[in-house]
Amino acid sequence: MQIILADHAGYCFGVDRAIDLALETINNFSEDTNIYSLGPLIHNKQVVAHLKNLGLEVIEEISNEGKGKIIIRAHGVPYEIQQNAEKKGFEVVDTTCPYVKSVHNRVKNYQEKGYKIVIIGDSNHPEVIGINGWCNNEAEIINNIEYANSLDEYEKICVVSQTTNTKEKFETLSEIIKDKGKEVKIFNTICNATKLRQDACKDVAQKVDAMVVIGGLHSSNTNKLAEVARNYCSNVYHIETIEDLPLQEVLKFNTIGVTAGASTPDVIIKEVIDTMKNSNNNIDDQEMLEAIENSFVSIHRGDVVKGEVITVTNNEVMVNINYKSDGIVSKGELSNDQDINPKSLYKEGDTVEVYVINLDDGEGNVLLSIKKVDNIKNWEKLEEIYENNGVIECKVTDIVKGGVIGLVNEINGFIPASHLSTNYVKDLSNYNGKVFNVKIIDFDKEKNRIILSRKNVELEELEKKRESLWESLEINKTISGEVKRLTNFGAFVDLGGVDGLIHISDLSWSRINHPSDILKEGEEVKVIVQDFNKEKNRISLGYKQKYPKPWDVFIENNKVGDIVEGIVVNLLDFGAFIQLKEGVDGLVHVSQISNEHVHKPKDVLSKGDKVKVKIIDIGEEERISLSIKEAIQKDIEDKGKYNDENEEPEVTIGDMIKDKE
Numbered sequence: 001m002q003i004i005l006a007d008h009a010g011y012c013f014g015v016d017r018a019i020d021l022a023l024e025t026i027n028n029f030s031e032d033t034n035i036y037s038l039g040p041l042i043h044n045k046q047v048v049a050h051l052k053n054l055g056l057e058v059i060e061e062i063s064n065e066g067k068g069k070i071i072i073r074a075h076g077v078p079y080e081i082q083q084n085a086e087k088k089g090f091e092v093v094d095t096t097c098p099y100v101k102s103v104h105n106r107v108k109n110y111q112e113k114g115y116k117i118v119i120i121g122d123s124n125h126p127e128v129i130g131i132n133g134w135c136n137n138e139a140e141i142i143n144n145i146e147y148a149n150s151l152d153e154y155e156k157i158c159v160v161s162q163t164t165n166t167k168e169k170f171e172t173l174s175e176i177i178k179d180k181g182k183e184v185k186i187f188n189t190i191c192n193a194t195k196l197r198q199d200a201c202k203d204v205a206q207k208v209d210a211m212v213v214i215g216g217l218h219s220s221n222t223n224k225l226a227e228v229a230r231n232y233c234s235n236v237y238h239i240e241t242i243e244d245l246p247l248q249e250v251l252k253f254n255t256i257g258v259t260a261g262a263s264t265p266d267v268i269i270k271e272v273i274d275t276m277k278n279s280n281n282n283i284d285d286q287e288m289l290e291a292i293e294n295s296f297v298s299i300h301r302g303d304v305v306k307g308e309v310i311t312v313t314n315n316e317v318m319v320n321i322n323y324k325s326d327g328i329v330s331k332g333e334l335s336n337d338q339d340i341n342p343k344s345l346y347k348e349g350d351t352v353e354v355y356v357i358n359l360d361d362g363e364g365n366v367l368l369s370i371k372k373v374d375n376i377k378n379w380e381k382l383e384e385i386y387e388n389n390g391v392i393e394c395k396v397t398d399i400v401k402g403g404v405i406g407l408v409n410e411i412n413g414f415i416p417a418s419h420l421s422t423n424y425v426k427d428l429s430n431y432n433g434k435v436f437n438v439k440i441i442d443f444d445k446e447k448n449r450i451i452l453s454r455k456n457v458e459l460e461e462l463e464k465k466r467e468s469l470w471e472s473l474e475i476n477k478t479i480s481g482e483v484k485r486l487t488n489f490g491a492f493v494d495l496g497g498v499d500g501l502i503h504i505s506d507l508s509w510s511r512i513n514h515p516s517d518i519l520k521e522g523e524e525v526k527v528i529v530q531d532f533n534k535e536k537n538r539i540s541l542g543y544k545q546k547y548p549k550p551w552d553v554f555i556e557n558n559k560v561g562d563i564v565e566g567i568v569v570n571l572l573d574f575g576a577f578i579q580l581k582e583g584v585d586g587l588v589h590v591s592q593i594s595n596e597h598v599h600k601p602k603d604v605l606s607k608g609d610k611v612k613v614k615i616i617d618i619g620e621e622e623r624i625s626l627s628i629k630e631a632i633q634k635d636i637e638d639k640g641k642y643n644d645e646n647e648e649p650e651v652t653i654g655d656m657i658k659d660k661e
């Protein structure tokens with residue numbers, strides 16, 4: 001008879017840690033300190049009884065105020081229970097497994113972001129009850145296809161799993177749930193220890209005639225393990241201890257596989273194997289020794305462990321991982337850079353984290369990888385960035401159909417062409433080798449898939465720029481922008497993600513036909529904020545306001561009685577408009593043109609004539625009254641002062657009009 005013990009059988013990291021913490025608590029406190037465990041610390045009666053002998057009392061609830069310590073077990077508890085224990089005066093020793101804790105944090109975080117939390121798991125299991133307690137007990141707990149199909153639709157859904165679920169169940173149910181929301185985030189939170197144990201169980205179950213699964217009959221992870229075993233082997237025995245095993249029946253099989261749930265101590269596994277071995281004289285002692293030896297190492301394939309560098313050569317690094325044989329990290333497993341010399345990276349005595357590829361390379365060496373540890377950390381880092389909607393630097397390494405490949409944190413992601421920029425990208429090749437920031441818009445570690453977007457970063461930056469622009473706006477403030485578009489009624493200016501309008505009347509102090517008389521598209525301009533309204537997304541800008549108002553300048557330098565020159569710009573029946581300066585016009589009433597009768601101004605004046613005029617009034621609303629005849633009179637008077645007294649001074653309209661010819 002051959003006995004094969006599956007890898008990863010027995011205590012998982014979380015249970016091991018919980019028991020260590022409990023023992024540490026028991027050992028560090030005097031006998032008169034009350035130490036309680038809220039529910040059995042693990043699903044194993046023998047271990048619970050042993051801990052009770054040491055002083056750990058199991059209670060089901062915290063009913064009274066009291067003193068002492070309360071140990072929260074590896075499954076974790078709802079948030080309010082933990083708080084309640086503290087309120088009632090107990091000191092809490094939290095042994096919640098870090099993997100479970102991370103699910104607590106995730107559901108809390110996503111619920112706060114408005115997601116409906118869905119837990120794939122057993123609603124009666126303490127771990128699931130605990131997880132639900134970290135999202136206000138408002139999660140939907142789904143354990144079968146019917147319930148998944150009947151789930152209501154939500155805007156945003158966050159799906160997590162009980163850590164001990166089978167991968168198949170999680171994938172089947174999440175496939176249904178993914179269509180129940182517009183935005184569905186699915187997190188496979190099945191614990192790696194569970195997965196490795198289930199995979200190892202499947203491997204062994206396929207090879208043997210019978211499987212013995214050891215663990216509590218109420219232990220969820222052991223029941224799932226038995227379920228996996230039954231899928232691949234028709235003779236499965238789920239037992240808690242050797243007493244439950246029908247020995248005579250089992251011993252008739254040639255090959256027997258053994259695995260155990262996360263709460264099963266090594267001593268119980270050993271007892272089962274020893275009993276089967278001793279009951280069957282045909283068992284090869286050597287084979288059994290090997291089985292036992294292999295089974296009780298604390299290192300397994302796929303584990304990440306710490307070790308100390310013993311030697312470094314040009315091709316490999318030898319690491320002591322406290323295993324019966326030392327581990328080797330070949331050059332190819334050190335880094336992605338194949339030209340690197342191991343000696344430039346590590347030296348004797350360095351502490352390193354290594355991934356266990358293989359426990360025996362055929363020559364008794366353990367094969368390790370540092371690259372894989374980095375890879376795991378890189379994925380974890382990317383997952384964190386994805387969950388927090390963060391930004392990460394990306395370098396484009398290849399152009400492919402429909403987009404480009406971007407390297408983020410040493411991992412390849414895909415940027416669809418539509419996500420390269422907020423603008424349409426015609427030629428992808430321009431992006432080769434470019435480095436820029438991206439967001440992760442889709443992340444699936446299982447499928448090795450990361451989708452990136454540079455466009456989303458640009459949109460966010462644009463939004464921030466817009467926000468800060470709106471905040472910085474003040475009436476009369478001078479700001480810069482680029483002329484985007486000219487229309488008949490004005491010029492649109494891009495102020496940095498938001499457009500403002502200079503109305504045609506605000507472009508120049510004088511009359512213009514079209515904004516292109518003053519500005520051209522693409523020109524950088526300084527403009528003055530006239531008005532703005534964020535709700536209506538409207539900003540009115542002024543351009544002419546940068547310059548002094550011609551009217552103000554004119555009246556500062558001229559007064560009633562002054563003779564000034566101007567140009568006839570318009571002729572109407574009641575008078576002639578004279579431009580005195582750019583933007584300053586005055587009116588010569590028809591009666592003020594000559595001492596002689598003038599029927600219509602156009603009889604004696606033409607547009608473009610330069611004339612001397614006297615300012616006879618400066619009125620409100622920028623009105624100036626002018627007189628040509630009074631200017632003539634003044635000229636006559638001035639000339640009279642210098643001419644011979646006998647000579648009659650002669651000044652006519654013609655004299656007052658220059659360039660008449």
Ligand code: SF4
Binds near residue numbers: 100164191221
């Ligand atoms: S099965 Fe995994 S999640 Fe559960 S206690 Fe063990 S290590 Fe933690």
